[in-house]
Each structure stands twice: as structure tokens, then as C-alpha cells.
Amino acid sequence: MGRFEGKVAVVTGAARGIGFAVATRFAEEGARVAVLDLDEANAVDAASRLPDSGVTSDPSSQQGGAHLGIGCDVSKTDQVQSAVARVVGELGGLHILVNNAGITRDNLLFKMTDDDWDLVIGVHLRGAFLMSREAQQHFVAQKAGKIVNLSSVSAFGNRGQANYATAKMGIQGFTRTLAIELGPFGVNVNAIAPGFIASEMTDATAARVGLSVEDFRAAAAERNPVRRVGFPEDIAATAAFLCSDEAGYITGQTLVVDGGAKLVS
């Protein structure tokens, strides 16, 4: 019996990378999972590749299977409202929300455009706010729920990422505040601050600084005590723990998952 048998989880930005690994982990442990991502075809494709939780699907669902893929820009109120309504209608409830969708638009401050700022703040902060506001109605009504927000070690400051660091530190304040407001209703709210995780996001950074993916990852591995980079599965395992019953006494926390890199930098 998996830890998430009978649960419905929504993971945003889950068509690839960390989000897909988180969605996979929840599905492996018995949850029915809604993959939300910008592109509906990518979201549906990712949902179709998740392990089957063995739950009979809702016959009214267009997609069949135990999981659901939905195109949704998390920074748009109407899209968030209709996506959450579809999840509850087609998967039969909502118990877990992982706010993972993210983008980078790196630039030194003097070159950062209004759009670079607004897009990053919009996806990370407004996105987490809209998704959480929509989900909490269901959590509060059933007096149970779990929210995990993706922060980053960049929250502590990172050259070229004034927009992203601000959003990721904002996520930590948002997490603590939701923990205070929703705790009395049986809802745990925590954040994960990953260090370097091998994904398309960090591969794109390698290209931007003119390094091969291999050299960029090797340099990151060299900088931390465990001498390896992180993988999406490291974050998936952390998210699964924070959303499990065993973590019921943990709320409002940001767990740094970086192989100890912050200890030595």
C-alpha cells in the first residue's frame, strides 16, 4: 500500500524536469496525479507516461487512465480556476499541491527588462499564490491538505538573478504565512530549496555561460560536500516525505536540498 493511495496530487510545471519526477513519485506511491503545464499536449503526454496507480479512471474523463494532463499558465487566474475545477471533477478530489512551475530570465540588474522581472515574479509568486488560493478551499473544507512550494538556494542571493532570487525568497515568506493561516485546518505548507539539480533549466544556464553540460555539472559537483549534482528524483523524494503523514508535525519550513553546497559557500 503506497503512502498516497486514494490521494489526488496536482503538480505544476510537471511536463518535465523536477515536476515530472515529483509527479512520477506520487503516482508510484498510489496517487492520482494531475500534470499542469503551459502546453496542454506536453502535459497530456507526461500524464500518459506516469506509472498507473491502478485506480479505475472516471469514465467521463476524455483522457482515460488514472492521471490527467492539463494545459494551464499558473499566472492566469481563469486558467488556474478551471484547471483546479477539472482536477476535482475528473480525479475526484484534491489533497496535495506542489507549486513547481518556474522560469528563469537571468540578467544583471542594469540589463534586466521589465518583462524579465514581471515574467519571473508572475510565474513563481503569482502562480503559487493563485494555485494555493484555489486549492485551499478544498483543503479547508476537508480539514486536510499538503502544499509544497519550490524555492531555491538562489533565494540567498545569486548574481544575475535579482528577479529569480526575489521570487524564491518570497516563496519562503509565502510558505511560512500559509502555514500559520492553514495549520488550524489540517494543512501543512512547506518549501524545498534545491541546489544544483540536473535539468533543462540548469542545462540552459550552462549554454548561457558558455560551458558544456558535462563541464557545468562537474564544476557544480566539485563545489559540494557530497561531490555530485542533484537529480530531480532527490527533490521528488523530499516532496513525497513532506506530503506524507510522517511529516504531519512539520510546517512552515524550507528544507535546503543541495548536497551541502551552502555549508561550504
Ligand code: NAP
Ligand atoms: P524546467 O526543467 O525548466 O521545468 C519547468 C516547467 O515549468 C516546464 O515544463 C515549463 O514549461 C513549466 N512552466 C513554465 N512556466 C509555466 C507557467 N506559467 N505555467 C505552468 N507551467 C510553466 O525546470 P526545473 O529545473 O525542473 O525546475 C522546477 C522548479 O524547481 C522551478 O520552480 C525552479 O525554479 C526550481 N528549482 C530548480 C533548480 C534546478 O537546479 N533545476 C534549483 C532550484 C530550484 P515550458 O517547458 O513550456 O516552458
